[in-house]
Amino acid sequence: AQTVTQSQPEMSVQEAETVTLSCTYDTSENNYYLFWYKQPPSRQMILVIRQEAYKQQNATENRFSVNFQKAAKSFSLKISDSQLGDTAMYFCAFMKLKTSYDKVIFGPGTSLSVIP
Amino acid sequence: AAGVIQSPRHLIKEKRETATLKCYPIPRHDTVYWYQQGPGQDPQFLISFYEKMQSDKGSIPDRFSAQQFSDYHSELNMSSLELGDSALYFCASSRSGRNTGELFFGEGSRLTVL
Numbered sequence: 001a002q003t004v005t006q007s008q009p010e011m012s013v014q015e016a017e018t019v020t021l022s023c024t025y026d027t028s029e030n031n032y033y034l035f036w037y038k039q040p041p042s043r044q045m046i047l048v049i050r051q052e053a054y055k056q057q058n059a060t061e062n063r064f065s066v067n068f069q070k071a072a073k074s075f076s077l078k079i080s081d082s083q084l085g086d087t088a089m090y091f092c093a094f095m096k097l098k099t100s101y102d103k104v105i106f107g108p109g110t111s112l113s114v115i116p
Numbered sequence: 117a118a119g120v121i122q123s124p125r126h127l128i129k130e131k132r133e134t135a136t137l138k139c140y141p142i143p144r145h146d147t148v149y150w151y152q153q154g155p156g157q158d159p160q161f162l163i164s165f166y167e168k169m170q171s172d173k174g175s176i177p178d179r180f181s182a183q184q185f186s187d188y189h190s191e192l193n194m195s196s197l198e199l200g201d202s203a204l205y206f207c208a209s210s211r212s213g214r215n216t217g218e219l220f221f222g223e224g225s226r227l228t229v230l
Contacts, residue, residue: 030174032215035218043204043223043224044222044224044228045159045208045221046221046222047218047219050217050218052217066228080210090182091158091159095217097217099171099212101147101164101166101171101172101212102172103149103164103172103174104149104161104208104219105161106159107158108157108158109158
């Protein structure tokens with residue numbers, strides 16, 4: 001079974017600063033996706049960034065980037081130039097690639113507060 | 117762009133009552149997933165459907181059942197409701213074959229059991 005761990009229940013960052021959220025996972029699969037989802041106070045889950053395990057290059061999306069260490073099973077999210085709208089719960093998530101309809105497994109989440 | 121539609125957005129029920137939640141996936145999405153998120157918790161996978169057949173099952177109580185219909189919408193039926201069933205229920209959809217891995221989530225249905 002796959003598990004996702006986020007060791008930081010809460011974090012805060014000053015506006016315009018950089019913050020890194022940690023995530024580790026456990027799996028015996030070789031092909032999988034990793035995600036960071038954001039859940040703002042409005043509660044809808046929004047995809048922030050996605051990484052395919054077979055790609056060595058770290059994914060980036062504007063101010064968001066990841067540090068994917070496959071051997072260490074680590075997948076951290078870096079948010080640069082933090083903005084007030086980044087305040088949200090962030091979930092690290094895993095999806096194996098056995099079938100085209102595999103489920104996503106979420107970690108416990110990190111609550112990020114951006115301070116003006 | 118069309119998103120995943122869930123109804124109702126809010127629902128209040130008494131213990132031992134029955135509730136039904138509905139999910140309308142994004143057009144041409146053939147896979148639907150149901151998640152339960154308790155207060156301060158991460159979403160827990162309940163069940164999923166692909167092409168109207170159950171594709172995977174998670175921690176769904178026996179009191180709950182679900183199905184996907186011919187138009188791909190899905191319904192989650194919950195009977196003999198308990199206080200612990202109070203949660204935010206998310207539906208997500210995806211399109212098989214594209215396999216970008218992304219699930220598109222609805223805004224959730226908040227169930228309160230009194």
